[in-house]
Each structure stands twice: as structure tokens, then as C-alpha cells.
Amino acid sequence: AEFVYDSISSASTQLLAVEILQSLQGGKVIIVTPADEKAMAQxxxxxxxxxxxxxxxxxxxHPAYRCVSENLAAHLGxxxxxxxxxxxxxxxxxxxEGxxxxxxxxLKANKEGVSGVKVxxxxxxx
Structure with missing residues (x-):
């Protein structure tokens, strides 16, 4: 299966991700915001x-997980x-930048094997 992880998840990036996967015979788009109506329709x-x-x-x-996240935040920060x-x-x-x-x-930095650094x-x- 093909996947797209859309960390931006704006209306335009969701729609683009759907169109890309449709050109590849389908798949799954993972988003971090509520789904856009146009992307869902497409x-x-x-x-x-x-x-x-x-x-x-x-x-x-999510309120059901608040007890976990509050405890974690207190211990981390x-x-x-x-x-x-x-x-x-x-x-x-x-x-x-830019x-x-x-x-x-x-992407070039990642391909060249940047180590111990998050790009x-x-x-x-x-």
C-alpha cells in the first residue's frame, strides 16, 4: 500500500496528497488536522x-487521554x-531556512547522511 503523511495538512496539501495517491492506484493519506471537504470528496x-x-x-x-498527557508533561518539562x-x-x-x-x-542533507541532527x-x- 502507498501512504502519504501530510504534516502540513492544509486544504491544498490534503487535496494534492489524494491526487498523488490516485495516480498511484490508491492508498492512504495521514493528516494532523480535520479532513478537508474537497479532499474527502476527491x-x-x-x-x-x-x-x-x-x-x-x-x-x-483528546479528553480521554488527558490523564496520560498531563502526567507526561509534568515529568518531562x-x-x-x-x-x-x-x-x-x-x-x-x-x-x-526559506x-x-x-x-x-x-532532503539533500538527509540523503547525505546527516547524523545526530533533526533536519x-x-x-x-x-
């Missing part, structure tokens, strides 16, 4: 490969938390 167009659009749940955003006392070490980051226009630069782009930067 995913079910008669005569086109079926594409499922599914939202992933952030742990802290407090003055004596896991980050502060060194039990958890955060990744170093390498920010590629938003999506410089995505190739970010970050900020999609909404101009």
Missing part, C-alpha cells in the same frame, strides 16, 4: 482509485523533569 470520486484520508490523534488533545535532569536528551536541530522553497536542501523546515516561511 478521495471518493467514481472511477478513480480509492484513497482513505485518516486523521491521527495527538495524545494531549518540570524543573526536575526528565529533560532538565538529563534523563532525556533532545535532538539537535538543523533548521533549513520554507518549502528549500525542501530540496533539507527541520518551516513550511510557512517565505
Amino acid at each position: 478521495s471518493k470520486v467514481e472511477g478513480k482509485p480509492k484513497v482513505e484520508v485518516a486523521n491521527i490523534l495527538g495524545l494531549g488533545s 518540570d524543573e526536575d523533569g526528565y529533560v532538565a535532569n538529563g534523563s532525556i536528551t533532545l535532538n539537535r536541530v538543523q533548521v533549513v 520554507g518549502l522553497e528549500n525542501i530540496e536542501q533539507a 527541520v523546515i518551516r513550511p510557512h516561511e517565505a
